Amino acid sequence: MKVKSNKVSDIRDHYLNELKKKYPVQEAKKLLDITFEELLGISGVRRVMEPHLRLSESELLKVHFACKDLALYKPIQHIVGNAEFYGLKFNVDKYVLIPRPETEELVEWILSDVDEKRSFRILDIGTGSGAIALTLKKHLQKSDVWACDISRDALQVATKNAENLSLEIQFVEADICDKTSRAKLPQFDLIVSNPPYVTEMDKKMMLANVLNYEPDLALYVSNRNPLIFYKEIIYFSKTHLISGGKLFFEINENFGVEMKELLAFHDFRDIILKKDLNDRDRMICATRC
Numbered sequence: 001m002k003v004k005s006n007k008v009s010d011i012r013d014h015y016l017n018e019l020k021k022k023y024p025v026q027e028a029k030k031l032l033d034i035t036f037e038e039l040l041g042i043s044g045v046r047r048v049m050e051p052h053l054r055l056s057e058s059e060l061l062k063v064h065f066a067c068k069d070l071a072l073y074k075p076i077q078h079i080v081g082n083a084e085f086y087g088l089k090f091n092v093d094k095y096v097l098i099p100r101p102e103t104e105e106l107v108e109w110i111l112s113d114v115d116e117k118r119s120f121r122i123l124d125i126g127t128g129s130g131a132i133a134l135t136l137k138k139h140l141q142k143s144d145v146w147a148c149d150i151s152r153d154a155l156q157v158a159t160k161n162a163e164n165l166s167l168e169i170q171f172v173e174a175d176i177c178d179k180t181s182r183a184k185l186p187q188f189d190l191i192v193s194n195p196p197y198v199t200e201m202d203k204k205m206m207l208a209n210v211l212n213y214e215p216d217l218a219l220y221v222s223n224r225n226p227l228i229f230y231k232e233i234i235y236f237s238k239t240h241l242i243s244g245g246k247l248f249f250e251i252n253e254n255f256g257v258e259m260k261e262l263l264a265f266h267d268f269r270d271i272i273l274k275k276d277l278n279d280r281d282r283m284i285c286a287t288r289c
Contacts, residue, residue: 130158
């Protein structure tokens with residue numbers, strides 16, 4: 001490590017020059033800000049207020065190895081062990097997807113659509129870190145929130161997040177594509193899911209930080225049957241979503257029309273396809289007749 005000194009300013013300048021070889025400069029700065037904040041508890045304000053602040057050898061090593069991982073495109077969320085979602089902090093690791101801003105928009109849509117004073121039974125299918133389910137529970141305290149996933153490892157992460165946030169929801173290990181497995185679930189007023197929807201064709205365009213570090217199980221579907229999970233959840237909803245209950249999905253932007261047709265074919269009504277902030281078809285809602 002050829003760092004000029006152990007002053008924070010010199011260390012940051014050194015690793016910024018290294019990371020600029022891999023990332024746009026503004027992204028590199030943001031990654032370093034998160035590294036100093038999360039691993040060392042040193043905020044941007046503190047850096048400004050204490051220009052002569054120095055790191056110990058162990059602290060410098062933390063920064064060094066974090067930046068070494070960043071140079072290999074390891075997600076910063078995996079390096080620091082958490083990700084922010086809708087104002088809450090969630091543990092994340094290799095067994096769960098890192099929550100995305102698009103999913104925050106889906107949660108915002110749900111919260112704006114329901115009456116927070118009422119009690120609902122809600123199911124999040126493929127919960128991963130529990131970000132959707134736990135955020136809904138945080139804002140809909142009277143509701144009975146359930147979350148299922150096929151991955152036991154993911155459910156362990158989600159359970160830990162529930163404990164950290166002091167929120168109580170029901171976790172169930174279940175394969176939504178298996179009729180016997182999903183039969184253990186009761187009826188719900190609202191079902192939400194962000195299932196795997198990245199096709200094999202789309203996979204070729206994914207960045208290294210996703211391809212190498214996030215779970216295939218939660219991401220990819222075959223080109224031959226890209227809507228397989230949506231179909232299975234819709235079949236499940238016909239018996240486990242109450243009449244008048246709502247179904248919310250995050251979707252692949254390339255299949256908005258197909259999703260509307262699929263829901264209409266299965267007699268869902270009031271189908272709304274919604275664009276995200278980047279003007280892409282990324283969310284859909286429908287009501288069971």
